[in-house]
Amino acid sequence: MDLNIIIGGPQGGGVETAGMLLIRATATAGLQVFGVREYHSNIKGKHSYFHIRTSNKPINSIKHPADILGGLDPETLATHFSELRKGGVVVYDEAIESKSLTRSPSIDPAKAKRLRSALTEKGIKDTVEGLREYLKGEGVSVYAIPFSKIISNVLKGTNIQIERTMNTAITSAILSILGMKKDIVYDAISSLFAGKAGIIEVNRKVADAVYEELSTAEKFQVESAKGEDDKKGHEEVGKRLLLAGNDAVAIGKILGGLRFQTYYPITPAADESLVIEEIAKIFDNEGRIIGSPIVVQTEDEISAVGMAIGGVLTGVRSATSTSGPGFSLMVEGLGWAGINEVPLVITYYQRGGPSTGLPTRHSQSDLLFSIFAGHGEFARIVIASGDHREAMEDAVKCFNYAEIFQVPVIHLLDKGLANSVTTVPVPSIDIPIVRGKIVDGGEEYKRFKLTEDRISPRAFLGRTIQWYTGDEHNEYGNICEDPVVREEMYRKRMEKRRMILEELPDWDKARFYGPEKYDDLLLTWGTTKGAVVDALPELNATGERVSVLQVRLMEPFPADYVSEFIAGSRRVVSIEANYTGQLAWLIERYCKINVDGKVLKYNGRTISEDEVLNGYRRIKEGETSVVLTGGE
Amino acid sequence: MAAEWSSDVWPDWCPGCGNFGILSALKLALSELRINKREFVIVSGIGCSGKIAHFVRTNGVHTLHGRAIPFASGIKVANPELKVVVHGGDGDLLGIGMGHFIALGRRNIDILVVIHNNGVYGLTKGQASPTLGKGVKTKGLAFPNITEPVNPILLGMMSGYTFLARGYAYSVEHLKDLLKAGLNHKGAGVLEVIQPCPTWNNVTTTEWVSNNTFYLKDWKPLVEKKEDLAQKMKEVLSMEYGDKRALGIILEDNTREVYQERVTKLNEIYDKYPPSKQKIESNGRILPISFEKTFEKYLI
Numbered sequence: 001m002d003l004n005i006i007i008g009g010p011q012g013g014g015v016e017t018a019g020m021l022l023i024r025a026t027a028t029a030g031l032q033v034f035g036v037r038e039y040h041s042n043i044k045g046k047h048s049y050f051h052i053r054t055s056n057k058p059i060n061s062i063k064h065p066a067d068i069l070g071g072l073d074p075e076t077l078a079t080h081f082s083e084l085r086k087g088g089v090v091v092y093d094e095a096i097e098s099k100s101l102t103r104s105p106s107i108d109p110a111k112a113k114r115l116r117s118a119l120t121e122k123g124i125k126d127t128v129e130g131l132r133e134y135l136k137g138e139g140v141s142v143y144a145i146p147f148s149k150i151i152s153n154v155l156k157g158t159n160i161q162i163e164r165t166m167n168t169a170i171t172s173a174i175l176s177i178l179g180m181k182k183d184i185v186y187d188a189i190s191s192l193f194a195g196k197a198g199i200i201e202v203n204r205k206v207a208d209a210v211y212e213e214l215s216t217a218e219k220f221q222v223e224s225a226k227g228e229d230d231k232k233g234h235e236e237v238g239k240r241l242l243l244a245g246n247d248a249v250a251i252g253k254i255l256g257g258l259r260f261q262t263y264y265p266i267t268p269a270a271d272e273s274l275v276i277e278e279i280a281k282i283f284d285n286e287g288r289i290i291g292s293p294i295v296v297q298t299e300d301e302i303s304a305v306g307m308a309i310g311g312v313l314t315g316v317r318s319a320t321s322t323s324g325p326g327f328s329l330m331v332e333g334l335g336w337a338g339i340n341e342v343p344l345v346i347t348y349y350q351r352g353g354p355s356t357g358l359p360t361r362h363s364q365s366d367l368l369f370s371i372f373a374g375h376g377e378f379a380r381i382v383i384a385s386g387d388h389r390e391a392m393e394d395a396v397k398c399f400n401y402a403e404i405f406q407v408p409v410i411h412l413l414d415k416g417l418a419n420s421v422t423t424v425p426v427p428s429i430d431i432p433i434v435r436g437k438i439v440d441g442g443e444e445y446k447r448f449k450l451t452e453d454r455i456s457p458r459a460f461l462g463r464t465i466q467w468y469t470g471d472e473h474n475e476y477g478n479i480c481e482d483p484v485v486r487e488e489m490y491r492k493r494m495e496k497r498r499m500i501l502e503e504l505p506d507w508d509k510a511r512f513y514g515p516e517k518y519d520d521l522l523l524t525w526g527t528t529k530g531a532v533v534d535a536l537p538e539l540n541a542t543g544e545r546v547s548v549l550q551v552r553l554m555e556p557f558p559a560d561y562v563s564e565f566i567a568g569s570r571r572v573v574s575i576e577a578n579y580t581g582q583l584a585w586l587i588e589r590y591c592k593i594n595v596d597g598k599v600l601k602y603n604g605r606t607i608s609e610d611e612v613l614n615g616y617r618r619i620k621e622g623e624t625s626v627v628l629t630g631g632e
Numbered sequence: 633m634a635a636e637w638s639s640d641v642w643p644d645w646c647p648g649c650g651n652f653g654i655l656s657a658l659k660l661a662l663s664e665l666r667i668n669k670r671e672f673v674i675v676s677g678i679g680c681s682g683k684i685a686h687f688v689r690t691n692g693v694h695t696l697h698g699r700a701i702p703f704a705s706g707i708k709v710a711n712p713e714l715k716v717v718v719h720g721g722d723g724d725l726l727g728i729g730m731g732h733f734i735a736l737g738r739r740n741i742d743i744l745v746v747i748h749n750n751g752v753y754g755l756t757k758g759q760a761s762p763t764l765g766k767g768v769k770t771k772g773l774a775f776p777n778i779t780e781p782v783n784p785i786l787l788g789m790m791s792g793y794t795f796l797a798r799g800y801a802y803s804v805e806h807l808k809d810l811l812k813a814g815l816n817h818k819g820a821g822v823l824e825v826i827q828p829c830p831t832w833n834n835v836t837t838t839e840w841v842s843n844n845t846f847y848l849k850d851w852k853p854l855v856e857k858k859e860d861l862a863q864k865m866k867e868v869l870s871m872e873y874g875d876k877r878a879l880g881i882i883l884e885d886n887t888r889e890v891y892q893e894r895v896t897k898l899n900e901i902y903d904k905y906p907p908s909k910q911k912i913e914s915n916g917r918i919l920p921i922s923f924e925k926t927f928e929k930y931l932i
């Protein structure tokens with residue numbers, strides 16, 4: 001089975017909970033799940049939604065058309081009905097039927113205009129009722145359920161507002177229509193509202209009432225779910241973690257020994273720091289505390305990067321986490337870490353830019369910025385993770401590589417990862433921690449001692465006497481402008497780029513998916529990998545042999561390794577979420593080839609599996625640059 | 633004694649620069665306090681003043697223009713056993729770095745901030761610094777300064793610093809005592825040092841200092857009880873608005889919690905096991921972390 005569900009409503013009106021209930025329920029049923037969260041830079045009122053895909057095969061993307069649409073308000077129905085497939089399902093509260101689809105005060109005027117002309121074109125009256133009539137004609141099953149009435153019965157005698165549990169009601173209806181057992185809904189409610197007994201009780205009662213209401217209604221078996229057993233037990237999938245990208249990185253960092261994190265609030269990075277702060281204590285199996293990271297909210301990102309560097313100098317694995325605007329402010333500090341060979345980790349979640357741009361939307365447009373940010377030249381590592389599991393594992397590796405090579409490391413992620421929710425297997429704890437060359441120092445210690453392998457033994461502050469400076473310096477770390485020393489130190493730092501390329505395993509440079517022998521090679525990076533890899537079976541069903549290379553090490557660029565894969569291909573196509581094709585640029589620059597086609601997207605929404613198929617088809621038909629426009 | 637605190641680096645300040653007085657006082661103070669050189673860290677900004685980190689035989693972290701306080705805060709919070717002092721220019725700490733200056737006071741981290749107040753941007757050839765008086769025209773300026781100055785002591789006071797003092801660079805013995813008091817104080821401190829810059833500042837000269845400052849005699853800087861703070865602040869305010877600048881300890885307040893205590897209240901482990909004392913691996917592998925107990929919320 002492969003099901004796509006969209007559930008939406010006004011931001012702050014329970015969409016988050018609705019989505020998480022669906023995700024929890026499908027995950028506890030033993031299914032794979034991937035949920036993409038879309039929201040405005042707004043706390044309450046504007047349209048937001050979850051696009052949740054669930055399947056019994058591993059997935060890391062969403063797909064259109066959707067099978068089910070749940071709307072907490074008319075705007076959701078108006079926004080997403082055209083994403084539904086023929087034979088899909090729509091669920092909403094009967095009480096909103098007379099309302100206009102496009103006239104809510106919170107709707108974006110540009111969008112309202114766009115929707116109205118679409119409605120006119122299709123001859124749909126601008127009311128929920130009007131849409132219902134149209135959808136019925138299109139073969140969509142419309143479930144206009146008297147949720148308000150059902151809920152007010154349940155809530156009689158309490159002072160809880162109906163809207164508070166509308167999300168549970170709609171979610172329960174969707175799960176009931178899918179034929180999910182009520183226990184699963186109960187479980188999801190209990191785990192989501194853990195610790196709040198009263199709320200759990202009320203929500204369970206709402207679920208009961210909705211299940212009761214729908215008990216006689218025709219159980220709609222959505223076509224794509226047919227014939228599949230959607231209740232595969234835990235045994236099959238094993239123990240898993242259900243988490244958002246922010247959580248995955250936070251957990252990875254804690255496993256990797258992070259003990260000091262600094263941040264200045266910014267979407268979509270800040271949740272990660274909050275998670276680390278809330279985890280607070282690390283336990284072993286006997287329940288003993290074996291660690292506790294400290295998180296500091298700083299006065300700005302300039303301070304965040306400075307404080308994190310300070311932490312690193314004391315020998316503590318320290319990091320800061322940010323997004324584009326914050327990283328812009330951190331750049332001077334990054335350069336200081338570069339010239340001082342500081343193993344600093346910066347976790348960088350890209351969002352739509354420039355400036356404040358699209359604060360809550362997806363983008364992969366800071367690849368070149370992360371590689372080149374800073375005046376002067378210095379070695380750095382930029383690693384881009386492609387999914388939640390990678391992000392968790394890479395969080396550990398970033399610390400290891402930072403300390404082995406004594407360079408700043410940028411862990412490059414994006415909003416698509418930060419806010420999407422999925423499951424990953426519980427990692428084994430057999431993960432290496434490698435701290436590189438560390439010494440106590442002793443007398444006559446030279447922090448920047450010139451050595452055969454370019455790496456100077458590192459002593460922590462407090463162990464010896466040492467100097468650091470952002471000026472060019474001699475082996476002691478004291479200011480020095482002598483041209484010969486300058487050259488030696490410059491080379492010492494820059495030659496690490498070659499070392500990094502020599503020593504990093506291929507697995508961390510790029511990952512290959514698909515048939516060994518291929519005609520076309522799709523190049524991608526970051527979370528776009530999810531959609532591209534998910535599309536592979538269908539891509540290969542068209543007669544062509546198509547494979548995927550996901551580049552992970554973005555700087556220093558593994559040109560030789562990437563070239564090996566390009567050499568075996570007839571056509572090279574890059575797929576990424578930006579305007580200029582930044583990965584394509586790197587490949588053209590470093591591998592000295594021309595990329596035959598670029599599939600791009602810059603509307604702030606993630607690339608879905610169907611868009612990959614569509615984009616590739618158009619390249620095959622002769623286009624050289626395809627711009628994808630999906631998502632709302 | 634103080635000689636053992638000299639590094640091998642030649643101090644490249646102009647002859648007669650007030651920074652020499654600050655350097656001497658610092659070395660004397662460190663020597664008399666019998667500070668452990670390995671556990672002491674000078675964190676400095678960019679400017680003539682910032683170079684001081686290289687001239688003392690102890691750890692020196694010469695950071696970025698305006699950013700010494702964040703670096704120092706990170707060092708101190710990650711490893712509270714280190715003794716940390718910040719040295720920076722008036723432009724560094726009160727111009728480009730003012731946000732951090734205020735933040736440190738609010739946090740009350742145990743760090744002493746020494747402001748080398750020369751009224752100018754020394755290293756960039758004498759432009760007006762945030763402490764230069766309105767209407768004053770120093771050598772490097774094309775016109776008299778049209779911006780009002782900031783008073784570092786008052787700004788420090790309103791930001792929450794719990795130790796405030798002012799010294800004079802050429803009054804080395806006195807300055808040494810202020811440094812000792814400031815380093816002994818538990819909490820964030822500001823030590824403003826009036827620092828002649830004979831090269832660029834032809835207004836705040838030695839003569840100006842003797843006519844425009846006075847040494848505090850019967851002044852009681854200590855805030856005995858929390859309730860006395862407001863009254864003490866009023867007294868400081870009216871003193872600072874007088875004709876002459878006071879030299880000495882202006883305020884000392886031990887009634888407010890330092891940052892370390894605040895963190896420990898939220899997380900009792902911090903006191904005994906700050907980040908720098910935590911193990912992060914066992915035999916080259918991650919710690920034997922229990923997923924059930926540590927990440928329970930995420931398990932399904």
Ligand SMILES: Cc1ncc(C[n+]2csc(CCOP(=O)(O)OP(=O)(O)O)c2C)c(N)n1
Pocket residue numbers: 678679680681682697720721722723724725748750752753754755756761
């Ligand atoms: C971000 C940045 N901007 C500008 C400079 C140039 N710069 C170097 S020192 C300095 C001012 C120094 O004045 P101050 O902080 O008062 O120190 P002083 O030299 O007077 O001791 C400036 C602006 C710099 N290093 N970094």
Ligand code: SF4
Pocket residue numbers: 644645646648649650651680681750754755828829830831832
């Ligand atoms: S320019 Fe002024 S502050 Fe700088 S070294 Fe010379 S005298 Fe000292």
Ligand SMILES: [Mg+2]
Pocket residue numbers: 679721722723748749750751752753754761
């Ligand atoms: Mg100055």
